[in-house]
Amino acid sequence: MTGMTAQMIFLAFFGAAAVWFGIVVFRTKSMVRSALALLFSQTAVGLMFLVMQAEFLGVLQIMMMATEMSVMAIFMVMFMMDPGGMGAMDMTHQKRLSLWAGGIGLVAALAVIWLAAWGPAVPNIPGAAQQAADLGRELLGRSMFIFQSAGLTILTAMVAATMVAIAPRKERKE
């Protein structure tokens, strides 16, 4: 029982940390701080996975977010006319719309949490190695099509974004 309680405390702590860093993303005036706050928010989510004994998912989340958020930072700095991210800029825009969207999202999330039938907690969690094996079988079995199409969609979006960002050949010659 004490193990369970400790687990709950850590889960709540990292959850609160994730929310706090999420707030910092919009409170700061610096692009780099904003990007790194988002990174630490996602790292806290990864730590929540670890607390919930999902080792592979936790480590994967912690690894992917470090790289993804940093790459996002470099793209922000490249495209936002803010050399090095040194200039101060407001991280919020379309405030009324964002408030409504955020509020509705919160209500929806709370409704799902309260109304869904979650069922009992799994008593016997498989070991970390078994979890990784199970995940691999799931990814290459039932869920393969979903993951492959998601990957292809992201790749297409990346190519399209780069195409939009690069100046046309005519403009570059001048």
Added chain:
Amino acid sequence: MTIIWILLAFLVGAYLIAVLESWAVHGRLQPARPAFSALALLGRESLLARTPDRLFFEAGPVLLLVAGLLAVAVIPLAPGLIVTDLATGALFLNAALAYVLVALIMAGWGPNGAYGMIGGWRFLGQFVAYAMLIVMPITAVAMRAESLSTVDIVTSQAALWNIAYQPVGFALFVVAAMGLAWLPPLDLPTAPGDLAGGIEAEYTGVRLAVLRLARMTVILALAGATVTFYLGGWLGPWLPAPVWSGLKILLVAGLMVSAGRLVPRVREARYLALSWKLGIPLALTNIFLVGVIALVVPI
């Protein structure tokens, strides 16, 4: 107790690598040199840049040290001599080393100085080049071991070390590791001579000492990873297991800090082009070949 012994072993290792690096740089073997430079750094005033981002400035070197230590935690020195044998060890090593990048961006951006900032962003550019070439060779190693545990990866090499089983993966991994530890010729983030130290430019005194110690830990972790993944870890005849690990790690680290000094510094764009146009196709071929061999020949 084991943890203390391992940390002590790695501390000695970090010192020896510092000796090797100063040998490679200055051409003279001076075993006391790192101790004297450390004392000099600790005795010097630790200056604070004007209007710094104080949080990032202080956190950068410490985060780098933490990342290095976490990476070291999954490197086995002998059977049972490991801080923690995670079922996802190889992935964990990667996750820990991903924060080297975060630490360097923080350290580069924190002091609010041009050289540091350029150094930090340069490392981010360099990351885009080396990142895939760290992960993809490890994938092939894990495929052969059928496990992500670093201990299982070492025992899977009992019959044949991975350096012979997948030499292409070994070469790619070592070069990418040198990029990750910003060792010459891939030392663009510090670039002595054109960036005045880059990310190290604004650090002095005890903060610089932490930054340098952290870098040695990262180099040690990468040498340890190379030995674990490709050189059979603690495996070897006659000598006891920890001695083999130590010797191999020092040899790899020595080669990593010295060999690159014989070639000129590689430009960012060239490194990116080589990594993506040559490195990634080679890494994919390596994964394919290892898959075929693992299915056909049971070694």
